[in-house]
Structures are given as C-alpha cells and as structure tokens.
Amino acid sequence: MNDVVLSNIEKTVLSDYKYGFVTNIRADEAPMGLNEDIVRFISAKKNEPQWMLEWRLKAFRQWLKMEEPVWANVKFPPINYQDIIYYSAPKQRPSLNSVDDIDPELKRTFDKLGISLDEQKRISGVAVDVVVDSVSIATTFKEQLSKLGIIFCSISEAIQKHPDLVKKYMGSVVPATDNYFAALNSAVFSDGSFCFIPKGVRSPMELSTYFRINAENTGQFERTLIVAEEGSYVSYLEGCTAPMRDENQLHAAVVELVAHEKAEIKYSTVQNWYPGDKEGKGGIYNFVTKRGICLGDHSKISWTQVETGSAITWKYPSVILKGNHSIGEFYSVAVTNNHQQADTGTKMTHIGKNTKSRIVSKGISAGVSNNSYRGLVHINKNASNSRNFSQCDSLLLGDKCGAHTFPYIEVKNNSSIVEHEATTSKIGEDQVFYCNQRGIDTETAVALIINGFAKEVMNQLPMEFAVEAQKLLAISLEGSVG
Amino acid sequence: MNTLTYFQEQFNQLQRTDAADGLIAIRKTASDAFNKLGIPTTRNEEWKYTRIGGLFNKEYQFDINPAITSKELDDFRLPAHAQANEIVFVNGLFSSTLSTIRSSDLIVLNLEDAAKNEYRDIVTKNLGHSVHYANDGINALNTAFAHGGVFVQVKKGKSLANPIYIYHVSNARSGNSFSQPRGLIHVDENAGVQIVETFVTLGEQESFTNQILEIVVQKDARVEYYKIQNDKSTASQVSTTHIRQVEKSFTHSVVISLDGNIIRNNLNVVFDADHCESHLYGLYCLQNNTHVDNHTVVDNAKPSCFSNELYKGVVGDNATGIFNGKIFVRKDAQKTNAYQSNKNILISETASVNAKPQLEIFADDVKCSHGCTVGSLDEEAQFYLVSRGLSKQSARALLLQAFAMDILENIKPEPIRKYVEQLISERLEIDVL
Amino acid sequence: MLKIENLHAGIEGKKILKGINLEIKAGEVHVIMGPNGSGKSTLASVLAGRENYEVTEGSVEYMGKELLDMSPEDRAREGVFLAFQYPVEIPGLSTTNFMKTAVNEIRKYHGQEPLDAVAFLRMMKEKMALVNIDQSLLSRPLNEGFSGGEKKRNEIFQMAMLQPKLAIMDETDSGLDIDAIRIVSDSVNKLHNKDNAVLLVTHYQRLLDYIIPDFVHVMYNGRIVKSGPKELALELEEKGYDFIKNEIDVAEEA
Structure with missing residues (x-):
C-alpha cells in the first residue's frame, strides 16, 4: 500500500521545464575556447580600460594554476573549458535608450518568461536590468533612480562611467583568485549589474536583474556588484532561466555586496536555470560565488534564494560580519527533482562584536536527485557576544532521492552562542490521507504541504517575487497547484 | 631512523x-x-x-x-x-x-x-x-x-x-x-x-x-x-x-x-x-592544550533501527574540542529513527570548539534530527544560583556538573561511574578555583 | 444512506473486520462501542478509505453508489467526513488555508464556482460562531502544537465547514475533559439534522450523556455482536465489556 501512495506523490512531482524555449536572435560570439587572446578579445569588445584588462589577465593566469574543487557532494563528468564560448552578445547592439528599443524578438522572450518589460515599467515599479547570454540588454528606471543618486547600470557601463567605484570595490569581497570558478569569472566576465546606493538613500523600488542564457555552447559569466553607503537600503532581485539544450552549459557568476555602516542590502534570487531532462541529460552547471561584507557597524545583509533549476548547483551565499552589531541572514529553499544535484548553503563569518546571523535552509528532494546543505558558521576569537541560529530541514518525496546536511561550526569565542537544528522527514502518508479525507486530491495536498514547509523562506521574498517563486515551486514539483 | x-x-x-x-x-x-x-x-x-x-x-x-x-x-x-x-x-x-x-x-x-x-x-x-x-x-x-x-x-x-x-x-x-x-x-x-x-x-x-x-x-x-x-x-x-x-x-x-x-x-x-538499537554518549572535559576530536558514524544499513547520540563538551584553557557526527541512512533503511545532539560549553577565552554534525539520508521514511549548540555557561542560571546565596564559583561548578551529569548517568557499572564522577568533579573544581 | 454488507478487512494480512453488517439512514445517530482492539477504528478508517487497510470481502453502498470503489477524496466530496482520532499536523499550513482549499475542491467536484475570499470568510465566521472556536486557532499551522482538545474542536470546525452527509467520529471523546466533551457534543448536535447521519465510534458511554443515539452497536472481535436502543450503552457501562465477551465466547464455544 505504501507504494501506491508514494507513486501517486511521485507522479505529481514529475513535470516539465516550462521555460525551455530558444529565442532566435543573432549573436555576436567569441571563438570557442579559452586563452589570453579570448580574455583580450572580451576586454576589447567591451572597450575596457587597460587596468581592467590587466585585472582579468592576472585572474586568468592565476586560474591556470588552480584546480577544480572536488569537495562538494556532486558528481559530473569533467568540464572541458576549451569547449565553451566565453562571449556571446545578441547582435543588435547596446546603447539602448529605452525599453522600446529592444529587439522585438527578445521582448517576446521576456513576455514568455512572464516578465513583460513594459508591464514591469508601468505597474510594478521594479527597475530591471536584463542580461542575455553575456550582455546587459536593458536597464529600466535609470532616470528616476539617478535623481536620488542611485547608480543602477550594467557593469560594463560602470567600468566606463564609474571606474573609481569599480576599482575600489570589485574584488574587494570576492578576490579574483578566491576560488577556481571565481577566478574564471574574473578573467572572462562579460557583463552583469552594478548598483550603488549613496549615503542615506533608501531605494524607492526593488532593483532587479533577469539573466538568461540563450546561445548554444556558451557559458554565462556575469558579475554583480552592489555597494550600499552609510545608512542606505536596497532590495535587489535576480531571476534566471535558460533554454533546453542537450549539452550542459556552465554558469559561473560572482556577486559581491558591500554594506557600510547602518546600510542594509537584501538580495533575493529565484534561480530556474534549465535543470536537464528527466534522464539527466543537459542542464546548467550553476557554480556561483556570492559573498557580502557587512563592513560597517550595524549593517545588515540578507540573502534569500529559491533554487529550483540547474543540473548542478554549487552555491554558498555568504556574509562576512566585520562591523560590530552587524547582521547576516540566509534563507533558502532548494528543490531538486529527477537527476538534479544541489550542494548549497552559506558561510557566516563573525569577526565583529555582537554580530548576529540566522540561517534557515529548506531542502526538498524528489526523483533520484541529491540535495545537500553545506554551511559554515565561524566565530572569530574577538567576535564576543555573537549569536548564530541555524535551522536546516529536509523533505523527501519518494525513496530514490537523498538529503544531506553538512554543517560546520567553528567557535573560538566563549561568549558566543551557536545553535544548529536539523530535521529530515518525508511527506507523510497520513498527511496526504488527512487532506484526501477533506476532499483535497493528492497533487494539491502535496503542494499545500510543500508550501507550508517552505513558508518561512517564501515570506522573506518581496511580494513581486513571492508569487512567482511559489509558482515555480509548484511547477518544479507538480503539474499544477489547485 | x-x-x-x-x-x-x-x-x-x-x-x-x-x-x-x-x-x-x-x-x-x-x-x-x-x-x-x-x-x-x-x-x-x-x-x-x-x-x-x-x-x-x-x-x-x-x-x-x-x-x-x-x-x-x-x-x-x-x-x-x-x-x-x-x-x-x-x-x-x-x-x-x-x-x-x-x-x-x-x-x-x-x-x-x-x-x-x-x-x-x-x-x-x-x-x-x-x-x-x-x-x-x-x-x-x-x-x-x-x-x-x-x-x-x-x-x-x-x-x-x-x-x-x-x-x-x-x-x-x-x-x-x-x-x-x-x-x-x-x-x-x-x-x-x-x-x-x-x-x-x-x-x-x-x-x-x-x-x-x-x-x-x-x-x-x-x-x-x-x-x-x-x-x-x-x-x-x-x-x-x-x-x-x-x-x-x-x-x-x-x-x-x-x-x-x-x-x-x-x-x-x-x-x-533490522531492529538494532544503539545509544552513544560522550563527554569531553578539557583543559591545557588537550585536543580531542570525536568522530562518530552511525550507519543505518538496514531498516527499523534506532540510535540516539548525545555528546557534550566542556572546553577550557587552550583546549580544542571537536565533534564530527555522521548519520547515514542507506537506501533501504526505511523506518530509521536516528537522533543526534552535541552540546558544548566554552569556559575560557582561548578554548575552541569545532562541530560538524552531518546527516546523509537516502531513504524517505525516516525520522532523523540533529542539533548542535556551542555557547558559554548560561548566565541566567548562574545568576539564579548566586541570588540564592551560592558563590559564583560554586554556581559554575554546579552547573557544569549538572551539564556533565546527563552523560555520566549512562555509565552503568557503578564503580566506574563513581570513579569518573570523581574525576570530573575534581576537574571542575580545579578549573573554577 | 449507508449500507454495509458482510465487510471483511484487515491490515498487512491480519484480519480485523470479520463480516460487518450495518445500515444507517438519514437523520440517524449510530454509536459503535466495544473494547480496545475490537475493530472500531478500523471500520472508521475503511469507510474513509485509508489505503493501508485491505478490504477482502463485502460491500458498502453509500447514497446508491459503491463507496469502496471511490478514492478517499471523492468519498469526502460525496459527503463522508471522518473526524480523526489523531488529527494530523501539517507545519506551515494554516487551518484557514487548508479549509479554503478543501471547500473549493469540493465545490469544483460538484460543478460549483469557487468561493471568493469574502464569501469564504463570511462562511468561516458563521461556522466559527456555531462551533465556538477561536480565530487565533485557525491562523496557526494545522494542528501543530495544538492540545488534544484544540485538535478535536478543530475537527468539529472542519465538519461544520464541509457539511457532510455522513459524519464518522472516531473516538472524538478520547483525551477530552468533561467541559471539552460538552462543547464538542453541543456542536455535533447543532450540526445534526434530518438530512445527515452521524456514526460515533467510542469506547466509553460518557459522550452519550450529551449526544443521544438512535442505535447502539457493540463490536467485538471484528463483528457487531449486539445492537439495541440507547439503553444498551448504559447496560454496557454498568456491566463492562467482559459481560459481552463472556456471552460471545461462550456462544462460540458451544
């Protein structure tokens, strides 16, 4: 009898990727492969100043000496880094003045994604930067933001127009040679978003970036840098999708956040890169380095992520709590289905006194997938009166998937308190039957239970995203939500 | 050579x-x-x-x-x-x-x-x-x-x-x-x-x-x-x-x-x-430069087994306490019940604790949980005892002893339990004087 | 409304129900009593369609259809309600949200438009007053951290919301103090009318001080061994189940 209920649950979790279309836009690409010339090619394409090229080359040379990390709980065939196109720009070229100038084909892409730029502009008041393959396509609301002194543009534009800020902060949180994938990104990053909130300004709207990999055989290496000056606030959202392709595509992004005294940065991600098909063919390798530093006292950085896509996810949004009384938060829902593998979590490094961090991680595994939480809480010797609370829950659907928890707790200060709790459970037959008995079918019951399970994290998302994220959860795990 | x-x-x-x-x-x-x-x-x-x-x-x-x-x-x-x-x-x-x-x-x-x-x-x-x-x-x-x-x-x-x-x-x-x-x-x-x-x-x-x-x-x-x-x-x-x-x-x-x-x-x-049961307890009560690394593995290779694990640490001086507990639940090990808890108290500025409680679960019908805490002695409790007239030292000793008791009471042979209790109370008093 | 004929059922190869016959008409209240392990709760579970029970023989006709052929959710949609002995906890899901989903799924099944938020809230307010339950309970995650009494009242609230034709109440009185029993019974009496029926499963007579049954059935060893008017319950209370046991065991040996 067990089998019957389980297979019902399993049936409801089998669903297809809804964002797997390919947009027919002509792309301007670099030749395949990676060497110093490619790095120079990318830099030249973007008209970069000499210092930027040198920074890239330094990272590239370092990358050559590094080895791909193997400690994550994921398995994949070796990546041939010479088989990847490191630069692909949609041909219709930039310097767009308004959203209306965007290639109509591309606009339809965003309509399919459920992000109509026009609509965004009109209704929701969210400023959007759009990055397709490697290049920033459009940034909305620039004008309104610039009146407040907020800079929100592509990183390429920032390199041209705000070189001092870029020079000062880029690589200050994630050094170019921090790890294998960060070094690769530093060498070949093609675009991304840059955001600067001046002293005392609260961004009046959510800032948002949509990433999409479109071209074949391309890797996407975007770079995001957000700097919040003293007393400022910004909420930033990113969303990602990619077409269905048989081969694996590499996405190695770097995100750096800098929060000065009393500043707050809230960074939310809904990641829905193509996860591969039911047999595990294709899908994005999502190897991302995200790190923020609470530089000033009383600053706060909060990461929220809903991860439903990618064949492999390798991602640990982290916070360095340097300022006294600073706060770091990490809220995550990671869903894996079919052959997906996720090794994700966070790192909270407490350096300042009276620093606080909170980790809430919810992993949902279905199919034959593997879902791992890996998190480090480090309390430095001088970080007196620091606090951490971690809660990691796993929910299993079906008996062929795996859930793994690897918390690392390092405490070198005796006035600090670190607490970690974790549970693993499955969707209980009795829960499903209880819902059935109230007239709710199994599929809907599973959706209700999952949304309940993930609620604590979903509540952290800005309204505009919460609905979409909830939909995504449902789509990843079920046919539809009733 | x-x-x-x-x-x-x-x-x-x-x-x-x-x-x-x-x-x-x-x-x-x-x-x-x-x-x-x-x-x-x-x-x-x-x-x-x-x-x-x-x-x-x-x-x-x-x-x-x-x-x-x-x-x-x-x-x-x-x-x-x-x-x-x-x-x-x-x-x-x-x-x-x-x-x-x-x-x-x-x-x-x-x-x-x-x-x-x-x-x-x-x-x-x-x-x-x-x-x-x-x-x-x-x-x-x-x-x-x-x-x-x-x-x-x-x-x-x-x-x-x-x-x-x-x-x-x-x-x-x-x-x-x-x-x-x-x-x-x-x-x-x-x-x-x-x-x-x-x-x-x-x-x-x-x-x-x-x-x-x-x-x-x-x-x-x-x-x-x-x-x-x-x-x-x-x-x-x-x-x-x-x-x-x-x-x-x-x-x-x-x-x-x-x-x-x-x-x-x-x-x-x-x-x-099937249906095996195990209880695992540990206490590390450390001083000087002692470095103790406790690695435990509970491998649920078969269904319907039960394990309960509790490790506690009191770490002082320059000592280091490490707890690395792993619970495996293999593919067919349904109906596994596995619990793990690790609690640590740091009693000096220079002591450190590293903990890595891990769950690796490949079956779905399981109840598993782990918890881990690292902190200092509960000040509220200390204050409570002091407000009843105890000296700060004896309040600390008492609380630490109570903390250790959870483990010690699981030593079933009486002569051994008494012996260890004696060692622990000597240790705690030495520490707090 | 409900006609159970020669029902045999069990779990994991173990026979529990060994030929149950029972007919319930609209407007009636039936009580099934019996010692622990006699199969009372199994009968309730089988009627609601709990999947780990296996029916080996017999039939259950409900409103002219074969109940045993229906999925658990369709039984619920057709008006069979089981008040659980141990209501299930679902973390993160509020009772309100749970009920909204259930009500609208049932409406959909009957070809009705879903209730909008306003209409739903109006209905909820009305039923809350009827069963005397507090709003704060309904905003909390479903049954999570509820006391025994709170869980049972939540079951009755759900019953009020879903307006079943046949309400099966599995040991609803167990673990309740006398005040809670009174509140729960009052609600049940309010909800009962000539078009619906109630099947109470209980071990004790005390619930029957508040809910007056039309028929009392005594279950023992997987069968209904004795049926009678409400006075039978009093007799049982007085003499205890041993008297039935002895009677039956003697009869079987003969």
Missing part, C-alpha cells in the same frame, strides 16, 4: 616471520592502502580539524619487549578490578602474563592463534571491517601491522557478571613510544558484556597509540562499551572502536575524554540487521 622507512622494513619482516597465518592477506591489502593514502592531512575532510602529521616526525623507540611487572600497573588499575577480566596490552602487544581472565564464559586468545584455529572464520570475516569507514592511512597502518593483538569471544547465551577491562600501556620511560594495539571481540548470540577501555603511559616521554578495537555483536546480544581517556598530556591516541551489529542487538557506549595531547576517537556503529 625515519618512522615511515621503519614501517616498511618492519612490515616486510613481519610478513616473513609469520607467513602462515590467516592475517597475511589482510595485512598486505592494508599495507598497500597505507602506501597509497599516507598519513592524513587536514586536506582530508575527515581530518580537517586535527593534524597528526607532527606525531610521525618524532623519534620512536620500538620496544616490543619492555619489562613491566604486574605490580607497576597497580597504580593505574580501574576500580573494582579484582572482579574484572583484565586484558593488558604493553606497547601495543597483548600480554597474556599481565592479563587476568576470571570468567569461564570468556575466551581470550592471541589474535594470531585465533586466526589459525576454530575461530579462523570469525577472524577473517570480521577483522578489518572498520576500513570501510576510514578513508585514511592511519587505519590501514594499524591493520598492516596487525599482530600481537587479542581475540575475545563471549560465549553464546552468557551474560558476563565480570566486566572486561582493557588497558593500553605505553612504556615511555626511556624514549618515545609508538604502539598499535589491535583487538577483535565477538559477542555471540544472546550474550551480554561490559567493556571498559583505558590508556596508561608510563614515564615522562611521549606516547602515541594508534589502536583499533572491532566488536561484532550477534543476535540479541547486549554490549556496553566504555572508554576512559585520562592519560598524561604527553599521550596521543588515534583510537578506533568499530561496533558492528550483525543481527538484531543492543549496544550502549560512553566515551569520556579528560586528558592527553592529541586524541582522535573514531566510534563507528554499523547496523547490519
């Missing part, structure tokens, strides 16, 4: 002199593994927080025949030893002359002898099973030199009235001592036994003990296992206890670590049958 070169020569000689016995193949495999894996470094995830490379850079005296009398051991015997079966290892080798076997239901043999006679099957089938849980050279090193070990069989249906005390004596009087004791205990069907293991270093030089004890638990058998580490600050240990419950059975363990230099404990509990 370099320690590693010495190993190679010793190994060749050992294999030549004892070529006929049933251990030769096991040793050869282990030796190859050691040559491949080497001494673990902190790059190995399982050794992230413990460096033992330094222990291999010292000069050791490989004294295989030290003259130690029974009388010399009297100072170190555990309480109620007059009623116990005492098994003594000296410098890693089982000494039948120093050992005393009081129970007729207990068979105690040289491991080599057991590997040749009627116990050959048991030995060859079970010896070295722990290698599946240690992806490192240190386990292999012991196995490569498995000789002079002990084989113990608790007879079917017999519950031993007298516990087994195992002493690992290192003679470090004239030089540093390195020893590798090896033991295999087979607890037969429906038998019951209490085992207490401890470490003793004689002399002022350093000792390093790389020890493996494997316990095989048969149907309906009950095993209590206690390890007490209260040796000198010059004594280091890598101490592996591998408990394999091959049929439905019950085990209970308490590991107490108080003193030493670098201590690494590996405690594995493997459920190789």
Whole structure:
C-alpha cells in the first residue's frame, strides 16, 4: 500500500521545464575556447580600460594554476573549458535608450518568461536590468533612480562611467583568485549589474536583474556588484532561466555586496536555470560565488534564494560580519527533482562584536536527485557576544532521492552562542490521507504541504517575487497547484 | 631512523616471520592502502580539524619487549578490578602474563592463534571491517601491522557478571613510544558484556597509540562499551572502536575524554540487521592544550533501527574540542529513527570548539534530527544560583556538573561511574578555583 | 444512506473486520462501542478509505453508489467526513488555508464556482460562531502544537465547514475533559439534522450523556455482536465489556 501512495506523490512531482524555449536572435560570439587572446578579445569588445584588462589577465593566469574543487557532494563528468564560448552578445547592439528599443524578438522572450518589460515599467515599479547570454540588454528606471543618486547600470557601463567605484570595490569581497570558478569569472566576465546606493538613500523600488542564457555552447559569466553607503537600503532581485539544450552549459557568476555602516542590502534570487531532462541529460552547471561584507557597524545583509533549476548547483551565499552589531541572514529553499544535484548553503563569518546571523535552509528532494546543505558558521576569537541560529530541514518525496546536511561550526569565542537544528522527514502518508479525507486530491495536498514547509523562506521574498517563486515551486514539483 | 622507512622494513619482516597465518592477506591489502593514502592531512575532510602529521616526525623507540611487572600497573588499575577480566596490552602487544581472565564464559586468545584455529572464520570475516569507514592511512597502518593483538569471544547465551577491562600501556620511560594495539571481540548470540577501555603511559616521554578495537555483536546480544581517556598530556591516541551489529542487538557506549595531547576517537556503529538499537554518549572535559576530536558514524544499513547520540563538551584553557557526527541512512533503511545532539560549553577565552554534525539520508521514511549548540555557561542560571546565596564559583561548578551529569548517568557499572564522577568533579573544581 | 454488507478487512494480512453488517439512514445517530482492539477504528478508517487497510470481502453502498470503489477524496466530496482520532499536523499550513482549499475542491467536484475570499470568510465566521472556536486557532499551522482538545474542536470546525452527509467520529471523546466533551457534543448536535447521519465510534458511554443515539452497536472481535436502543450503552457501562465477551465466547464455544 505504501507504494501506491508514494507513486501517486511521485507522479505529481514529475513535470516539465516550462521555460525551455530558444529565442532566435543573432549573436555576436567569441571563438570557442579559452586563452589570453579570448580574455583580450572580451576586454576589447567591451572597450575596457587597460587596468581592467590587466585585472582579468592576472585572474586568468592565476586560474591556470588552480584546480577544480572536488569537495562538494556532486558528481559530473569533467568540464572541458576549451569547449565553451566565453562571449556571446545578441547582435543588435547596446546603447539602448529605452525599453522600446529592444529587439522585438527578445521582448517576446521576456513576455514568455512572464516578465513583460513594459508591464514591469508601468505597474510594478521594479527597475530591471536584463542580461542575455553575456550582455546587459536593458536597464529600466535609470532616470528616476539617478535623481536620488542611485547608480543602477550594467557593469560594463560602470567600468566606463564609474571606474573609481569599480576599482575600489570589485574584488574587494570576492578576490579574483578566491576560488577556481571565481577566478574564471574574473578573467572572462562579460557583463552583469552594478548598483550603488549613496549615503542615506533608501531605494524607492526593488532593483532587479533577469539573466538568461540563450546561445548554444556558451557559458554565462556575469558579475554583480552592489555597494550600499552609510545608512542606505536596497532590495535587489535576480531571476534566471535558460533554454533546453542537450549539452550542459556552465554558469559561473560572482556577486559581491558591500554594506557600510547602518546600510542594509537584501538580495533575493529565484534561480530556474534549465535543470536537464528527466534522464539527466543537459542542464546548467550553476557554480556561483556570492559573498557580502557587512563592513560597517550595524549593517545588515540578507540573502534569500529559491533554487529550483540547474543540473548542478554549487552555491554558498555568504556574509562576512566585520562591523560590530552587524547582521547576516540566509534563507533558502532548494528543490531538486529527477537527476538534479544541489550542494548549497552559506558561510557566516563573525569577526565583529555582537554580530548576529540566522540561517534557515529548506531542502526538498524528489526523483533520484541529491540535495545537500553545506554551511559554515565561524566565530572569530574577538567576535564576543555573537549569536548564530541555524535551522536546516529536509523533505523527501519518494525513496530514490537523498538529503544531506553538512554543517560546520567553528567557535573560538566563549561568549558566543551557536545553535544548529536539523530535521529530515518525508511527506507523510497520513498527511496526504488527512487532506484526501477533506476532499483535497493528492497533487494539491502535496503542494499545500510543500508550501507550508517552505513558508518561512517564501515570506522573506518581496511580494513581486513571492508569487512567482511559489509558482515555480509548484511547477518544479507538480503539474499544477489547485 | 625515519618512522615511515621503519614501517616498511618492519612490515616486510613481519610478513616473513609469520607467513602462515590467516592475517597475511589482510595485512598486505592494508599495507598497500597505507602506501597509497599516507598519513592524513587536514586536506582530508575527515581530518580537517586535527593534524597528526607532527606525531610521525618524532623519534620512536620500538620496544616490543619492555619489562613491566604486574605490580607497576597497580597504580593505574580501574576500580573494582579484582572482579574484572583484565586484558593488558604493553606497547601495543597483548600480554597474556599481565592479563587476568576470571570468567569461564570468556575466551581470550592471541589474535594470531585465533586466526589459525576454530575461530579462523570469525577472524577473517570480521577483522578489518572498520576500513570501510576510514578513508585514511592511519587505519590501514594499524591493520598492516596487525599482530600481537587479542581475540575475545563471549560465549553464546552468557551474560558476563565480570566486566572486561582493557588497558593500553605505553612504556615511555626511556624514549618515545609508538604502539598499535589491535583487538577483535565477538559477542555471540544472546550474550551480554561490559567493556571498559583505558590508556596508561608510563614515564615522562611521549606516547602515541594508534589502536583499533572491532566488536561484532550477534543476535540479541547486549554490549556496553566504555572508554576512559585520562592519560598524561604527553599521550596521543588515534583510537578506533568499530561496533558492528550483525543481527538484531543492543549496544550502549560512553566515551569520556579528560586528558592527553592529541586524541582522535573514531566510534563507528554499523547496523547490519533490522531492529538494532544503539545509544552513544560522550563527554569531553578539557583543559591545557588537550585536543580531542570525536568522530562518530552511525550507519543505518538496514531498516527499523534506532540510535540516539548525545555528546557534550566542556572546553577550557587552550583546549580544542571537536565533534564530527555522521548519520547515514542507506537506501533501504526505511523506518530509521536516528537522533543526534552535541552540546558544548566554552569556559575560557582561548578554548575552541569545532562541530560538524552531518546527516546523509537516502531513504524517505525516516525520522532523523540533529542539533548542535556551542555557547558559554548560561548566565541566567548562574545568576539564579548566586541570588540564592551560592558563590559564583560554586554556581559554575554546579552547573557544569549538572551539564556533565546527563552523560555520566549512562555509565552503568557503578564503580566506574563513581570513579569518573570523581574525576570530573575534581576537574571542575580545579578549573573554577 | 449507508449500507454495509458482510465487510471483511484487515491490515498487512491480519484480519480485523470479520463480516460487518450495518445500515444507517438519514437523520440517524449510530454509536459503535466495544473494547480496545475490537475493530472500531478500523471500520472508521475503511469507510474513509485509508489505503493501508485491505478490504477482502463485502460491500458498502453509500447514497446508491459503491463507496469502496471511490478514492478517499471523492468519498469526502460525496459527503463522508471522518473526524480523526489523531488529527494530523501539517507545519506551515494554516487551518484557514487548508479549509479554503478543501471547500473549493469540493465545490469544483460538484460543478460549483469557487468561493471568493469574502464569501469564504463570511462562511468561516458563521461556522466559527456555531462551533465556538477561536480565530487565533485557525491562523496557526494545522494542528501543530495544538492540545488534544484544540485538535478535536478543530475537527468539529472542519465538519461544520464541509457539511457532510455522513459524519464518522472516531473516538472524538478520547483525551477530552468533561467541559471539552460538552462543547464538542453541543456542536455535533447543532450540526445534526434530518438530512445527515452521524456514526460515533467510542469506547466509553460518557459522550452519550450529551449526544443521544438512535442505535447502539457493540463490536467485538471484528463483528457487531449486539445492537439495541440507547439503553444498551448504559447496560454496557454498568456491566463492562467482559459481560459481552463472556456471552460471545461462550456462544462460540458451544
């Protein structure tokens, strides 16, 4: 009898990727492969100043000496880094003045994604930067933001127009040679978003970036840098999708956040890169380095992520709590289905006194997938009166998937308190039957239970995203939500 | 002579002199593994927080025949030893002359002898099973030199009235001592036994003990296992206890670590049958520069097993406490109930604790949870006691003692429990004065 | 409304129900009593369609259809309600949200438009007053951290919301103090009318001080061994179940 209920649950979790279309836009690409010339090619394409090229080359040379990390709980065939196109720009070229100038084909892409730029502009008041393959396509609301002194543009534009800020902060949180994938990104990053909130300004709207990999055989290496000056606030959202392709595509992004005294940065991600098909063919390798530093006292950085896509996810949004009384938060829902593998979590490094961090991680595994939480809480010797609370829950659907928890707790200060709790459970037959008995079918019951399970994290998302994220959860795990 | 070169020569000689016995193949495999894996470094995830490379850079005296009398051991015997079966290892080798076997239901043999006679099957089938849980050279090193070990069989249906005390004596009087004791205990069907293991270093030089004890638990058998580490600050240990419950059975363990230099404990509990149960407790109460790394594995290889694990640490001075607890739930191990908890109190500015409680779950119908806390002594509770007239010191001592009590009350043999309680209260008072 | 004929059922090969016959008409209240392990709760579970029970023989006709052929959710949609002996906890899901989903799924099944938020809230307010339950309870995650009494009242609230034709109440009185029993019974009496029926499963007579049954059935060893008017319950209370047991065992030996 067990089998019957389980297979019902399993049936409801089998669903297809809804964002797997390919947009027919002509792309301007670099030749395949990676060497110093490619790095120079990318830099030249973007008209970069000499210092930027040198920074890239330094990272590239370092990358050559590094080895791909193997400690994550994921398995994949070796990546041939010479088989990847490191630069692909949609041909219709930039310097767009308004959203209306965007290639109509591309606009339809965003309509399919459920992000109509026009609509965004009109209704929701969210400023959007759009990055397709490697290049920033459009940034909305620039004008309104610039009146407040907020800079929100592509990183390429920032390199041209705000070189001092870029020079000062880029690589200050994630050094170019921090790890294998960060070094690769530093060498070949093609675009991304840059955001600067001046002293005392609260961004009046959510800032948002949509990433999409479109071209074949391309890797996407975007770079995001957000700097919040003293007393400022910004909420930033990113969303990602990619077409269905048989081969694996590499996405190695770097995100750096800098929060000065009393500043707050809230960074939310809904990641829905193509996860591969039911047999595990294709899908994005999502190897991302995200790190923020609470530089000033009383600053706060909060990461929220809903991860439903990618064949492999390798991602640990982290916070360095340097300022006294600073706060770091990490809220995550990671869903894996079919052959997906996720090794994700966070790192909270407490350096300042009276620093606080909170980790809430919810992993949902279905199919034959593997879902791992890996998190480090480090309390430095001088970080007196620091606090951490971690809660990691796993929910299993079906008996062929795996859930793994690897918390690392390092405490070198005796006035600090670190607490970690974790549970693993499955969707209980009795829960499903209880819902059935109230007239709710199994599929809907599973959706209700999952949304309940993930609620604590979903509540952290800005309204505009919460609905979409909830939909995504449902789509990843079920046919539809009733 | 370099320690590693010495190993190679010793190994060749050992294999030549004892070529006929049933251990030769096991040793050869282990030796190859050691040559491949080497001494673990902190790059190995399982050794992230413990460096033992330094222990291999010292000069050791490989004294295989030290003259130690029974009388010399009297100072170190555990309480109620007059009623116990005492098994003594000296410098890693089982000494039948120093050992005393009081129970007729207990068979105690040289491991080599057991590997040749009627116990050959048991030995060859079970010896070295722990290698599946240690992806490192240190386990292999012991196995490569498995000789002079002990084989113990608790007879079917017999519950031993007298516990087994195992002493690992290192003679470090004239030089540093390195020893590798090896033991295999087979607890037969429906038998019951209490085992207490401890470490003793004689002399002022350093000792390093790389020890493996494997316990095989048969149907309906009950095993209590206690390890007490209260040796000198010059004594280091890598101490592996591998408990394999091959049929439905019950085990209970308490590991107490108080003193030493670098201590690494590996405690594995493997459920190789349905409905096994195990309780694992540990207390590390540390001072000075002592470094204690407790690695535990509970492997739910079969369904419907139950495990409950509680490890606690009180870490002071410059000491370091590490807890790495892993719970595996294998694919078919449905209806597993596995709980794990690790609680630590840091009582000095310079102490540190690293904890890594891990769950790896491949079955869906399971109830598993783990929790971990690291903090200082509860100030609110301290204040409560002080407000009732206690001095700050005695309030602290009382609270720490209460903290430790959860573990101590699980030491079932009364003389041993009293002894450990005494050690702990001495420790806590010394600490707070 | 409900006609059970020669129902045999069990779990994991173990036979529990060994030929149950029972007919319930609209407007009636039936009580099934019996010692622990007699199969009372199994009968309730089988009627609601709990999947780990296996029906080996017999039939259950409900409103002219074969109940045993229906999925658990369709039984619920057709008006069979089981008040659980041990209501299930679902973390993160509020009772309100749970009920909104259930009500609208049932409406959909009957070809009705879903209730909008306003209409739903109006209905909820009305039923809350009827069963005397507090709003704060309904905003909390479903049954999570509820006391025994709170869980049972939540069951009755759900019953009020879903307006079943046949309400099966599995040991609803167990674990309740006398005040809670009174509140629960009052609600049940308010909800009962000539068009619906109630099947109470209980071990004790005390619930029957508040809910007056039309028929009392005594279950023992998987069968209904005795049926009678409400006075039978009093007799049972007085003499205890042993008297029935002895009677039956003697009869079977003969």
